[in-house]
Amino acid sequence: MMGPGIASYLVVSVILFGIGAFGVLIRRSPLIVLLALEIMLNAGNLALLAFARQLGDGSGHVFALTVMVVAASEAVIGLGLIVAMSRLRVELDVDKLTTLRG
Amino acid sequence: MDAGEILVWLVWLGAVTALFASGLAVVLFQNPFYSALALIVNLASLAVLFLLLSAEFVAAAQVLVYAGAVVVMFLFVTAYLGGRADAPWAGGPTLQRLFAVGAAAAIAIEVVVAISLTAEDRLTDPAELAEAFGSPVEIGRLFVSDQLLAFEATSIILLVAAVGGVILGTTAPRAERGEGEEVGQR
Numbered sequence: 001m002m003g004p005g006i007a008s009y010l011v012v013s014v015i016l017f018g019i020g021a022f023g024v025l026i027r028r029s030p031l032i033v034l035l036a037l038e039i040m041l042n043a044g045n046l047a048l049l050a051f052a053r054q055l056g057d058g059s060g061h062v063f064a065l066t067v068m069v070v071a072a073s074e075a076v077i078g079l080g081l082i083v084a085m086s087r088l089r090v091e092l093d094v095d096k097l098t099t100l101r102g
Numbered sequence: 103m104d105a106g107e108i109l110v111w112l113v114w115l116g117a118v119t120a121l122f123a124s125g126l127a128v129v130l131f132q133n134p135f136y137s138a139l140a141l142i143v144n145l146a147s148l149a150v151l152f153l154l155l156s157a158e159f160v161a162a163a164q165v166l167v168y169a170g171a172v173v174v175m176f177l178f179v180t181a182y183l184g185g186r187a188d189a190p191w192a193g194g195p196t197l198q199r200l201f202a203v204g205a206a207a208a209i210a211i212e213v214v215v216a217i218s219l220t221a222e223d224r225l226t227d228p229a230e231l232a233e234a235f236g237s238p239v240e241i242g243r244l245f246v247s248d249q250l251l252a253f254e255a256t257s258i259i260l261l262v263a264a265v266g267g268v269i270l271g272t273t274a275p276r277a278e279r280g281e282g283e284e285v286g287q288r
Binding site: 008011014018023035036038039046050057062065068074076083092 | 156168198221229230236252
């Protein structure tokens with residue numbers, strides 16, 4: 001394997017996951033929270049692919065593609081909820097969004 | 103260290119720098135429009151790392167699915183909502199934000215400690231790769247043989263997401279006709 005070893009990829013993955021978690025926790029706009037969630041899912045994907053490369057097992061790629069499907073579904077539902085919230089004139093602020101009653 | 107090895111390291115360092123810079127940009131930009139654009143850079147540099155890990159098909163799917171579909175959807179919704187600015191540090195560092203920084207750092211440290219304590223020497227000496235590793239042929243074969251359950255679960259998730267998207271899109275507009283007060287009571 002040319003270039004950096006798997007440990008370097010795992011460190012990158014952990015730092016990226018930390019950046020995403022930080023974004024989910026500090027931002028109040030639900031749009032940015034969703035974007036930060038995508039970063040966290042992608043960090044998980046990077047770790048999966050690094051282990052797949054380390055073990056020479058293609059199943060890690062299948063897992064990564066499944067995570068991608070989950071991320072796409074999550075984006076659809078999350079954005080649908082945000083648009084529904086804005087149509088009901090609920091303020092787009094995750095700190096003030098205390099109920100799902102509309 | 104030959105020229106190819108140096109080139110791989112340079113590409114890796116460039117991709118990782120772009121990855122972290124754009125990740126921080128997504129989290130810290132005030133305008134959600136710029137955050138979504140920074141996410142495209144983030145996904146593209148991640149695709150470069152996927153290529154370095156011999157995951158060509160996943161890298162291509164990453165660019166197509168995320169940059170092509172998910173981010174475009176984000177941009178549409180941001181444009182629809184009017185791209186309101188939301189300062190990440192407005193009002194100074196509150197207790198919640200300090201805890202957020204601490205929690206994010208704690209997750210990172212916890213994962214590093216957990217992996218390094220259990221890995222021992224298994225993180226060195228990567229396996230020899232088969233010829234078909236990471237190719238669409240190999241992934242397709244795995245999807246319909248060993249990982250068939252994951253494949254079927256994927257189709258159910260997509261179906262549920264599609265139905266949920268339609269329901270959210272068709273039942274919400276009541277408030278636009280002035281019935282927003284009644285919606286909360288039912």
